Amino acid sequence: MTIHCQAWAMAQTGGADVLHKVPIELPQPGAGQVLIRVAAAGFNPVDTKIRAGLAAIAPESGVLGCDVSGYIEAVGEGVSAFSPGDAVYGCAGGVKGHYGALAEYMIADAALLAPAPVGMPLEECAALPVAAITAYAALERLQLQAGERLFVVGASGAVGLMMTQIARQQGLLIEGSAGNKDRIRQVEAYGGRGWLHSECAQLVAQGERFNKVLDTFGGAGLQTALELAAPYAQVATINARNQYDLSQAHAKALTLHAIFILLPLLRQENMAAHGDCLRTLTAGIEAGELKGLPLQRYGMSDVAALHSRYESGTLTNKAIMLPDF
Known part of the structure; x- marks a missing residue:
């Protein structure tokens, strides 16, 4: 019928x-x-x-x-x-x-x-569902283990907040960027340490680097993720639909993961x-x-x-x- x-x-x-x-x-x-x-x-x-x-x-x-x-x-x-x-x-x-x-x-x-x-x-x-499954997929692809540090570019969005709290639940140390102080407070309420997007360049200039990075934006967000990555680091992105300058990925021998849960x-x-x-x-x-x-x-x-x-x-x-x- x-x-x-x-x-x-x-x-x-x-x-x-x-x-x-x-x-x-x-x-x-x-x-x-x-x-x-x-x-x-x-x-x-x-x-x-x-x-x-x-x-x-x-x-x-x-x-x-x-x-x-x-x-x-x-x-x-x-x-x-x-x-x-x-x-x-x-x-x-x-x-x-x-x-x-x-x-x-x-x-x-x-x-x-x-x-x-x-x-x-x-x-x-x-x-x-989409946000959570994406976070779980990134955790698996990045081979994250308890005690490791993870930086999330765009931590206050749906995927970012799910990643922050799931990773915290599994014993990781989470830092991430957000667009304003209110959204930084959201990141912190979910268990992460927040930075303004504009402060990422300062982190790079200070030599701060991460072995695991998740980009939830694509575009400039992925470029920021590549800059924050340490040599031999793993970087995951949920939006690779664009043309990118991958020179840093090559220079630092990075592993890049595209997450597409559909x-x-x-x-x-x-x-x-x-x-x-x-x-x-x-x-x-x-x-x-x-x-x-x-x-x-x-x-x-x-x-x-x-x-x-x-x-x-x-x-x-x-x-x-x-x-x-």
């Missing part, structure tokens, strides 16, 4: 005005899939890149939204981890080969999901690792060792305005969108 519902979708690539409310049809969940009644969709910068055509990975339905939280409505063949009524969250779609979260209902692979943390409002869980969805492989990351996150939140992110709530009808706010640089916190069809 076909499921009829409302969604926000892009009819084509372009500006924020290509996003429109449309009726869509969803199939019943297939083998390994579940049907989610969406409580909230998380906004991520990659949504704007897909919409603008800068990342050619748009879902066939045109419905964006990687991050979702909601309730299981139905399960497909072979799904035993979840039952109807379960509260779940995950980075579960919004790219080619998957449905998106900007809808009343969403079909998702069960492997990508985890039980939502008890005690956290379900809609707030939609702010976490690749398992696009390749339809190792998707269970995403669910495993979120189960670890859920356990940390329920134990009181980790917490959610500062966020702003919108309705899904605000999606075009939200894209415009991000692209104009006026979106200051993580955003979630609630169904308001």
Whole structure:
């Protein structure tokens, strides 16, 4: 039986005005899939890149939204981890080969999901998956060990704050940069030592260097990360879509990691690792060792305005969108 519902979708690539409310049809969940009644969709910068055509990975339905939280409505063949009524969250779609979260209902692979943390409002869980999975991926790629120092360029954003608190939980010493003193206080509230972006050049001039560095910006942020890296250091970035001067990477024999957590969805492989990351996150939140992110709530009808706010640089916190069809 076909499921009829409302969604926000892009009819084509372009500006924020290509996003429109449309009726869509969803199939019943297939083998390994579940049907989610969406409580909230998380906004991520990659949504704007897909919409603008800068990342050619748009879902066939045109419905964006990687991050979702909601309730299981139905399960497909072979799904035993979840039952109807379960509260779940995950980075579960919004790219080619998957449905998106900007809808009343969403079909998702069960492997990508985890039980939502008890005690956290379900809609707030939609702010976490991409940021948290990215942080866990960077921890693994950088081979971070308890007692090591890590510098995060852009520590007050969603990925930066998740990285700061997860790394602190695992016994690392975290320092990172932020754009103003209020955001430095956020970094410190999550367990890190904060510096202004403008102070990074001073750190470099003073000879301060780090063996592990994470860049959450790309562009000038990655260049800053390369400058802060010690010889033979490891540097990870979540945005390598640009042309860069890698002379410092060569001169210091750096190892550079590109973090792109949507690749398992696009390749339809190792998707269970995403669910495993979120189960670890859920356990940390329920134990009181980790917490959610500062966020702003919108309705899904605000999606075009939200894209415009991000692209104009006026979106200051993580955003979630609630169904308001």
